[in-house]
Amino acid sequence: MKSTRMRTPARPMLPPKTPKSRQTSRENLIQKDPVQVFCRIRPMQSDADLSCVRVVSSSTVALIPPESAINYKISCNKETQYVFKHIFDVDSTQHEVFSTVAQPLVEGLIKGRNGLLFSYGVTGSGKTFTMTGNKQNRGIMPRCLDVLFKTISDYQAKKFVFKPDRLNGFDVLSEADAMLHRQAEINSRLTKLERQYTDIEIASTASSDVTTLGGIDEDNSYAVFITYVEIYNNSVFDLLEPITNNRNQTPQTKIIREDVNRNMFVHGVTEVEVKSVEEALNAFHTGQKRKRMGHTILNAESSRSHSVFTIRLVQAPVDNNGEYVLQDREKLIVSQLSLVDLAGSERTNRTKNTGQRLREAGNINNSLMTLRNCLEILRENLMTGANKKVPYRDTKLTHLFKNYFDGEGQVKMIVCINPRSEDYDETAHVMKFAELTQEVQIARPTPMKPTLDNGLTPGRRKANQLFKQAVQNLEENGNYDARSLEIDLGLIYKLPSFPDFQLRNDNISDILKELMTCLEDRIKVRQRLNEDFDARQKDVRQLIYSIETDNLRLKTENAAVTATLNQERERIKILESKIIRYETMVDNLNRRIRDKDEYIAQVEQDLNEKQHQISKKEQEKERQRRHFDNKLAQESGKKQRELEEKLNDQERKFKDRMRTQEEKLRLVTDIVNGNDVRSGPVSNLIDRFEAAPMSERKARPRTVTSLRNHRRSKSVGNEGWLEHKAPTIVAPGTVLQPYYKRTKSVTSPEMKDITNSRTSRYCLITQEADTDGELETKLYKGDVIPTNTGGAQVVFDGVECLKQISPTAIKSPSQIRKRKSEENRKTPSKKSNDIGNRCSTGIEGHSSKKQRI
Numbered sequence: 001m002k003s004t005r006m007r008t009p010a011r012p013m014l015p016p017k018t019p020k021s022r023q024t025s026r027e028n029l030i031q032k033d034p035v036q037v038f039c040r041i042r043p044m045q046s047d048a049d050l051s052c053v054r055v056v057s058s059s060t061v062a063l064i065p066p067e068s069a070i071n072y073k074i075s076c077n078k079e080t081q082y083v084f085k086h087i088f089d090v091d092s093t094q095h096e097v098f099s100t101v102a103q104p105l106v107e108g109l110i111k112g113r114n115g116l117l118f119s120y121g122v123t124g125s126g127k128t129f130t131m132t133g134n135k136q137n138r139g140i141m142p143r144c145l146d147v148l149f150k151t152i153s154d155y156q157a158k159k160f161v162f163k164p165d166r167l168n169g170f171d172v173l174s175e176a177d178a179m180l181h182r183q184a185e186i187n188s189r190l191t192k193l194e195r196q197y198t199d200i201e202i203a204s205t206a207s208s209d210v211t212t213l214g215g216i217d218e219d220n221s222y223a224v225f226i227t228y229v230e231i232y233n234n235s236v237f238d239l240l241e242p243i244t245n246n247r248n249q250t251p252q253t254k255i256i257r258e259d260v261n262r263n264m265f266v267h268g269v270t271e272v273e274v275k276s277v278e279e280a281l282n283a284f285h286t287g288q289k290r291k292r293m294g295h296t297i298l299n300a301e302s303s304r305s306h307s308v309f310t311i312r313l314v315q316a317p318v319d320n321n322g323e324y325v326l327q328d329r330e331k332l333i334v335s336q337l338s339l340v341d342l343a344g345s346e347r348t349n350r351t352k353n354t355g356q357r358l359r360e361a362g363n364i365n366n367s368l369m370t371l372r373n374c375l376e377i378l379r380e381n382l383m384t385g386a387n388k389k390v391p392y393r394d395t396k397l398t399h400l401f402k403n404y405f406d407g408e409g410q411v412k413m414i415v416c417i418n419p420r421s422e423d424y425d426e427t428a429h430v431m432k433f434a435e436l437t438q439e440v441q442i443a444r445p446t447p448m449k450p451t452l453d454n455g456l457t458p459g460r461r462k463a464n465q466l467f468k469q470a471v472q473n474l475e476e477n478g479n480y481d482a483r484s485l486e487i488d489l490g491l492i493y494k495l496p497s498f499p500d501f502q503l504r505n506d507n508i509s510d511i512l513k514e515l516m517t518c519l520e521d522r523i524k525v526r527q528r529l530n531e532d533f534d535a536r537q538k539d540v541r542q543l544i545y546s547i548e549t550d551n552l553r554l555k556t557e558n559a560a561v562t563a564t565l566n567q568e569r570e571r572i573k574i575l576e577s578k579i580i581r582y583e584t585m586v587d588n589l590n591r592r593i594r595d596k597d598e599y600i601a602q603v604e605q606d607l608n609e610k611q612h613q614i615s616k617k618e619q620e621k622e623r624q625r626r627h628f629d630n631k632l633a634q635e636s637g638k639k640q641r642e643l644e645e646k647l648n649d650q651e652r653k654f655k656d657r658m659r660t661q662e663e664k665l666r667l668v669t670d671i672v673n674g675n676d677v678r679s680g681p682v683s684n685l686i687d688r689f690e691a692a693p694m695s696e697r698k699a700r701p702r703t704v705t706s707l708r709n710h711r712r713s714k715s716v717g718n719e720g721w722l723e724h725k726a727p728t729i730v731a732p733g734t735v736l737q738p739y740y741k742r743t744k745s746v747t748s749p750e751m752k753d754i755t756n757s758r759t760s761r762y763c764l765i766t767q768e769a770d771t772d773g774e775l776e777t778k779l780y781k782g783d784v785i786p787t788n789t790g791g792a793q794v795v796f797d798g799v800e801c802l803k804q805i806s807p808t809a810i811k812s813p814s815q816i817r818k819r820k821s822e823e824n825r826k827t828p829s830k831k832s833n834d835i836g837n838r839c840s841t842g843i844e845g846h847s848s849k850k851q852r853i
């Protein structure tokens with residue numbers, strides 16, 4: 001069966017926020033009531049205790065400071081009077097407190113208004129006693145449940161017709177869905193063998209003196225839901241959450257959220273639907289048990305938490321037949337009454353708290369302080385017209401009840417006081433705050449819409465009940481046709497209409513009799529109509545038969561068409577799968593093309609980079625080469641200059657010495673000849689020497705030059721030769737062969753070979769063909785001279801040429817062995833230049849080459 005689920009917003013529907021200027025004018029129109037504060041004085045525990053409280057009248061109470069009071073001296077023993085809505089003195093009964101304070105709240109609840117009741121006071125002042133009570137003295141909470149269930153007992157909806165949506169609203173389930181849920185619950189109970197708890201202290205059936213409250217709408221169906229939460233250390237715990245198997249598990253904290261209508265609620269809190277006081281008290285007892293378990297796990301003290309027990313009443317009108325709940329969420333009315341047992345208000349210094357207890361006390365004071373702050377700011381806003389922000393969000397307690405103060409509803413507070421003088425200071429503190437709270441005003445709840453506004457007939461439920469009663473009576477009288485009696489047969493047949501009845505409490509039996517007579521008439525008419533109905537039914541059957549035949553034919557045709565259609569569908573499916581396959585292939589190819597393109601681009605980029613690097617390297621190489629050439633030119637120029645200078649210097653010295661020698665010789669000659677030694681210039685000799693031809697000068701004994709001095713001193717025959725020749729040298733085959741002692745032969749000399757101290761001579765051997773095609777071997781010989789910088793230089797001083805000439809090609813014997821050093825000296829061949837170049841790369845060259853044959 002299809003379920004119809006409907007959501008309903010919770011009441012009250014808050015108006016959207018209006019701009020401030022308009023808001024204030026609107027606020028003036030809204031009727032407001034002050035927070036009602038009652039004071040309850042608990043009896044003294046022992047006769048020895050001294051009282052500091054005096055009841056002045058039914059609304060005034062006085063506090064007399066004892067000597068131990070902090071402000072005893074300041075107040076000069078003057079009593080302070082506090083005025084409240086009502087004072088309950090020590091003799092007041094629980095019933096009295098309930099009927100004065102809480103009963104109007106339950107009446108409001110039934111009329112769809114929200115209510116909030118706080119019990120506030122010092123620890124041990126009777127807050128829990130007032131709120132919950134005990135077996136003999138049932139408190140406000142069980143009494144509220146008593147009157148509520150007593151009032152709605154005949155109008156309760158079946159269980160699970162209303163279902164919490166866990167977002168502070170309710171769904172309306174159809175009768176069938178609700179039944180399924182009920183069945184499921186019964187099954188789970190049977191399997192779990194759920195234990196029914198009974199609170200030994202407060203559970204009992206409703207007291208016999210319970211009165212039924214007015215204000216009930218008889219055309220509404222009602223359901224009661226319970227939530228029970230605890231606020232401990234500014235965390236919210238759900239006390240009705242099912243207990244898990246792990247009993248030591250820390251209770252989960254809940255968050256406070258705002259619903260679609262901006263009402264605050266505990267998100268995900270367990271809402272238990274209860275159908276009687278017992279069920280509600282069982283839920284409460286479960287919560288108490290859970291609370292004790294939580295306190296054991298958290299090592300907490302029960303009086304240090306705030307307990308919030310909320311009764312939510314959901315009501316919705318019944319349908320026009322007065323039978324089932326109307327499945328229209330707009331028609332749902334949800335109201336709630338929160339009973340709050342606050343934690344004991346006390347100052348930490350009195351209780352000498354430390355550690356966990358101190359933190360608890362801090363949190364209690366903090367939440368109570370925030371509550372006070374909120375109420376004081378609300379009061380101030382009201383008095384001065386200011387628009388200060390109320391810090392509801394500062395604590396969970398105030399945040400949860402924000403709507404009561406900001407929205408509409410009734411807020412009441414019972415201040416519980418212990419009259420003993422030890423509590424004076426805290427009691428005075430509590431009283432001061434409680435008195436100020438009365439100045440806070442709360443918007444009066446808007447009245448519910450009357451049933452007529454819904455377009456539904458008032459009294460329809462009662463009428464339905466009477467009708468059922470009449471049918472039952474007829475059945476009991478043996479008229480069994482009444483069982484299948486319907487109120488109306490609809491458009492085809494019209495039964496005699498019912499007479500109008502005026503339903504009063506005194507005429508119910510008369511109306512029942514008239515209704516029965518009317519029903520009997522209707523039964524007779526119905527029998528007649530039934531016969532007519534049978535005849536018409538036959539005709540209709542015939543019609544249905546022909547329609548059915550047509551239908552069969554059409555079905556056959558349809559089957560054929562469907563078969564063709566299926567075939568076509570199959571074909572389309574195959575084609576589609578083909579298309580998909582090709583598309584996938586195309587995608588793959590495209591992807592590969594993209595990859596390749598990327599690869600090409602990458603390679604091109606790499607190539608460009610490489611080329612760029614190569615050109616850079618080329619440039620660098622060119623630069624280095626130029627730099628090296630420059631340096632080489634500079635160095636060789638420098639060396640040449642140095643050598644020329646040295647040569648000039650030596651020549652000058654030589655001339656000087658010669659002149660001196662000449663002079664001495666002349667003097668000796670003159671002495672020998674008996675000439676005057678003083679006659680004739682000495683310089684004539686020098687002049688003659690200067691004028692002498694070069695061949696003569698050469699014949700003179702050689703003066704050792706500074707250059708020769710550099711030659712490594714090796715006696716003849718002990719010279720160390722470094723023979724430098726190409727790796728592919730051919731044996732010259734000449735008669736005369738060069739001969740060196742102590743020779744080292746290399747193909748590519750290294751620096752160390754030249755600079756080696758044993759190497760004093762160097763010989764470079766080359767081979768080439770002469771113009772006649774004969775093999776000519778040349779030996780370029782030189783001295784190895786160490787340089788100032790620690791290197792060595794080779795000064796070539798001769799070229800030896802070895803050649804074997806074929807006898808047939810000989811023109812004169814003198815050509816057999818020919819030395820060509822003169823030619824070489826005059827026209828140094830290109831080859832010798834090459835050798836010079838080659839040597840200059842590995843060996844420091846010498847500018848003034850002396851060549852010998």
Ligand SMILES: Nc1ncnc2c1ncn2[C@@H]1O[C@H](COP(=O)(O)OP(=O)(O)OP(=O)(O)O)[C@@H](O)[C@H]1O
Nearest residue numbers: 042043122123124125126127128129130303343344
């Ligand atoms: N009006 C009263 N008549 C008789 N007994 C009372 C009254 N008020 C309180 N008591 C007794 O005083 C004791 C302490 O009361 P109760 O537990 O209600 O205090 P409380 O303010 O709730 O303390 P806490 O802040 O610790 O929860 C209980 O044993 C209770 O029965």
